[in-house]
């Protein structure tokens with residue numbers, strides 16, 4: 001379902017439950033995003049000197065033997081350590097959707113900026129819950145916020161519809177990218193992935209077990225996204241160390 005309205009409906013919940021993701025076009029205006037974009041551009045401009053606690057990753061960091069390009073690829077803990085992002089993660093029109101999908105009491109379990117610089121590499125197919133192991137398993141929803149238009153050429157998100165209903169898959173290793181959890185879906189007959197190009201300001205909400213990926217950025221411009229992994233307030237990760245790094249308690 002793709003829509004431009006700004007209030008959450010039961011049909012959206014139904015579609016999310018069915019497919020494991022929900023596209024909401026243009027929830028945020030350029031004006032809403034101006035401050036966020038400025039903050040992220042500042043992090044990109046000063047990657048060696050981020051605010052205390054914020055981590056910044058470079059293109060090629062996760063690929064064994066890759067020299068990378070040195071371009072900034074991502075970062076984490078913006079919400080945890082930068083008040084501006086805490087306010088943004090509490091935006092009422094965003095929380096209306098999050099609470100519609102998860103229930104009334106939520107927190108930001110983890111947050112990231114995920115950037116594809118010009119020529120940036122693909123993100124292999126994975127499940128967020130493979131890393132986070134937040135229980136109950138249905139209690140993690142990722143809000144992927146497009147800070148630029150995401151297109152088929154610059155590495156928009158792709159999802160395998162219905163894959164969230166299979167729980168967390170066992171993982172195999174990719175020798176080229178040892179930190180990545182590559183799901184082993186065995187002999188399951190899953191649908192083909194669906195590409196989700198979206199305009200700037202759109203959000204894609206996805207279930208923590210939804211198989212998703214993004215392709216290379218074949219353009220000469222950036223594709224930037226801000227990602228909040230929301231969870232129910234009482235949920236917790238099976239990994240104790242992750243529970244000590246919760247980004248933001250909300251309710």
Ligand SMILES: O=C(O)CCC(=O)C(=O)O
Nearest residue numbers: 114123128144214225227
């Ligand atoms: O932004 C991307 O290219 C990948 C995003 C992703 O994997 C996620 O939001 O969980």
